[in-house]
Structures are given as structure tokens and as C-alpha cells.
Amino acid sequence: MTPQQISDAVVHVLEGLVTRGAVALAEVPGSVVVERPKVRSHGDYATNVALQLAKKAGMRPQELAGLLADALREVGGVADVQVAGPGFLNITVEAGAQGRVAAQVVAAGASYGRNEALAGRSVNVEFISANPTGPLHLGHTRWAAVGDALARVMEAAGASVTREFYVNDRGNQMDKFGASVEAAALGRPVPEDGYHGAYIHELAEQVVAARPDIVDLPDDERLVAFREEAYRLQLAEQQQQLEVFQTHFDVWFSERSLYGEGKVDHGLQVLDKQGHLYEADGALWMRTTDYGDDKDRVLRRSNGELTYFASDTAYYVDKRERGFDLCIYLLGADHHGYVGRLKAMAACAGDDPESNIEVLIGQLVKILRGGEEVRLSKRAGSIVTLGELVDLIGVDALRYTLSRYPVDSPLTLDVEEITRASAENPVYYVQYAHARLASILRNAADLDLAPAGDDFDPALLSHEREGDLLRALAEFPRVVASAAQLREPHRVARYLEETAGTFHRFYDACRVLPQGDEEPGDLHRARLLLVAATRIVLGNGLALLGVTAPERM
């Protein structure tokens, strides 16, 4: 019996009581909260419906709970129901009903955990979106891990998801970047407001190596040539590193392309039709204050140049016209000032800022190195890059470390510690559980035993540790659904850690395979099925985080 089935049963029973007139309720909720109690004596599952509905029904909570308990005891698969405390219902499930979860998991296989929470939604998830003026650093790496995991989780919840990287390849930062590389190549001092990292000199060397004639170009041509060559190299490096990091983008969207293809003009027209544009002081404005922004925003400056915000607007309109009904932006806390104007902009475009656009603000990552905080500055050149981090701790450990925390919690990572502690990373706890499971299944195969969901006695899985594990497995679809709905992929990681622990404790107490000359029995077969189900859940969960599930460790 899964939590969902229990919830359905409670609703059904409640409807019955209302129909019989035993309970006076204007409205029966479509689902009720079914949770796993922390304390064993509170049963396998508990629900607080009676507490929630007592007032509306004009009854004392315990009275309503008593009626529900009597009716629920008659439900198939339910072993016992107790009323406890102020009116909780503590439900105990029959071992057989609970054990069948293992067969359900194995039958579903790789699709176990998938659900319909976001079915039918077409989502664009934009993340990282760094300037192509330097290597990706730890901050970007956090968004890479979290953004990709979020996309995976939302897909598992039934959404159609596109991962998108917006390349800010326009504007004066690009010129400063080009000028810095050029200066480095010519042996001149890099401009004060330019980029100063060692990577600038490496880029300069690469550019000159690829195009030796570049230094002889006329000044203005030379600057452009350096800028474009360095841009090409830097973007390629970002792309290559993200692929190594198992983060694949479906779309790399160049800001410049908005201009080349007239999309900015088109975007402005769309907004103009909605009536939120006006001219003042020689500039073109969007009246974002119509929708809660603190001030109106300039789209085209009085000198005729379009602002970055104009690009953003056109880009958003373009996304919507490409068919996405939800555009998610993952931004660092240093950009949270954009939230108001982005939402207002969506409203000005005629959309619903509550449903068409979401901005997830993530706290920045603080880095300690040698006990000192490393100030992340691309221009000063003090950065810890994605490439360095991958080399230090590996893709799996890095992805996992960054995606096991909620994005709105600030993260402090000590570079030495994260390197030294990589062996203690919780990811290995989960992966080790998976490898153990795989090992049992290999050993079973050597004994000609294979997990068979259609030939086992679920009631044999009655050990306390087996029950714990079955309930954990039954929880997985709810975890995936809530992670998707709340946009919190870290819930999957936390769930995996818990479930891995539950498995390790099961393993410690329950022998799965026959020993010595022992003949395989029904209990062996039942436990083997439970092992197969657990391996599927851990494997599916790790996949949602983009982390590998090793067969051996």
C-alpha cells in the first residue's frame, strides 16, 4: 500500500461518512496529508485529516477520528487504525499489502518515480547564462548542477523541459574582454577596467597561434578580430566543460541573434501593442510600474542604444513564441533586483506573471581557501573554475555536493575540505548502497536466482527493517513530485541519503541470499525482490541528479 492509496482510501471513507450523514461537511478534500510518523509506535502512516476537518464538520477532532478509524479498519490492506493524541489517525498496513510495493517498483523499473504532477507543461529552464568572457567558476557550477537536476526532476514529473543557456555576447563587456586579450597578445598592459586573469594570456596565445597574422591587422579590425576569436575559444571551453560536467544544454541562445534576426524590434512591437511603452526624455521606456516594479525601465537610451533589458524583453517574448508556457530563470542573489522587473515585464507582455514566469534566486557560494575567503572576481582573476573543481573532486561528488542543498541557502565550501573530504561525501554513501545492491543481484544470478515480481509472497517481508525500506520506496514518487512542484531538486538527494541508510540497516539485519548449502526459499526470493526494487529507486534517484550509479565500488 502506498501513501497515495492510503490517501485515496481516507478520502473514499470520508465521502462515505458524508453520504451516510454521519459527518456534515460541505466539501470533501480531493486528497489528504499522509505522512510517515517519526515514532514507530505511531504506526506505519499517519494522517491529520480529523484535526483539519473537525471544525468544519462541527465535531470534536477525536470524535471524527473515531468514525474514520472504524471505517478505515474495513479497508483491504489496512491492518489497524488507532486514534492518538489530539486526533491523529495512526495506520498500520498489512505486511502483504506493504510488500507488494516491491513488485510495483520492479515492474515500473526505470519509470518508477515518474508522475503526472507537471503533465502537459512546456518549460524553459534558463541557467548559468554567463558572459563568454572567462571560465565558468564555482558560482556557475552550482547553477549547472542545480539547474540540470531541476530540469531532470521536472521531466520526471511529466513536464516537457528545454535547458537553455543565454550567451551574453553583446555589449561593452565583450569589448573590454577583446581589448584585454589583444593587450596581452601585444605585450601591452591590460586596461585597468579589463580582465586580468591568467586565462587572458592563455587565450591571447591561442588566438595568435591560430591566426598569426592577427597582430598585423589595422587597429580597429584587430580589436574586433581578437574579440571574436577569443569569444569563440572561450565559449567552446565553457561548452566543453559543461559536457564533461554532464550538463547538456538543448539551446545555446546568443544575445546577438536577437538583433540579427530582428527579434528585438519584434519584441518591442509586442509590448507596444499591450500599451505599456512610452517615450520620455528622448528614451523609450516600459511602464513596469503598472505591475509592481519600483520604477519604469529604459529600453532604448536617448543616444539610440538598446539596453540589456531590451534584450531580456525580446528574449522572453521569443521564448513564449517558441511555445513555452513557463519560463524559469535561475539567478544568483546578486541579480535579485531583476525579479520585480522581469515579472513586470512579463505582465507588460500580456502574460500572467504568476504562471508564465518564475525566477529562482540562489544564494551565492562562498569559497574558503587556506582559511581565507576567496573573492570571486573574474576581472581580478581570482576564480575557482569549474574545470579545477572537476579535477579536484570529480563530477559525481561535485554535482552531488552542489545539488544537495536548497538554492536559497548560502553555501560555504572550503576548497581544502571539499577535496580532502571527498571520500566522506554523502554521494558515496548512496553510491555504495547501490553498488552493494548490484553486488547482491550479481551473486543471486550466480545462484540462478532472479527477482520475480509475479512469484513471491509479499507478506514475508514483515521484518521491521523490511517495512522501513518498503515504506521508503513507496515514498519516492511523492518525493519526485514535490521536488518538481517546489523546484527543489535537493529533496531527491536528501531522500536518497535517507533511503540508502534505511537499506544499509536492512542489509545489516536481514540476510538476503541463501548461505552455504542452504536451498533458496520464499523469504530469499522476497528479499531479493526488495533488493531489486531498492536498486531501481536509488538508481533512478541518482539519475535525477545526474550522478552515476556504480555497479561496483
Added chain:
RNA sequence: GCCCUCGUAGCUCAGCUGGAUAGAGCGACGGACUUCUAAUCCGUUGGUCGCAGGUUCGAAUCCUGCCGGGGGCGCCA
């Protein structure tokens, strides 16, 4: 000044969108391998959930105020 965000064990952090006795890892101390992987398990240690009010059967969780850390408030990108 205005806005956002965070404040939970010595450290890093969870806390299932209001539930029952607030958890995990690391650290410290002590146990468990002739048996399916000891990268594991078990026990001990450890808390005024920043502070003060409020909402209700019930608050770490929601509301208000204050204190403290971080961040944001350009016709910059």
C-alpha cells in the same frame, strides 16, 4: 533609507509546503567483520530552533517588530 534572503548541536546543514519526544553528516569517545562489499552498522556525547509578541487544538515552520550576517536598489552589462 527601501527591498530580498538567511539565522537550528562545536562545524557544515536537513526538517516532508502548521503536527506528536527537533534530525543527519562531520568532530569526540566506545563497540560490531570465519557469512551477500566494514565506503557499512550500533551506542555515547551534544540544542533558550537569533530575540519578543501574535495567529490555533498545535509554530523551527505562518504574521508583526527588533537584533545580526549576506545581497540588491544606473538611460551599466
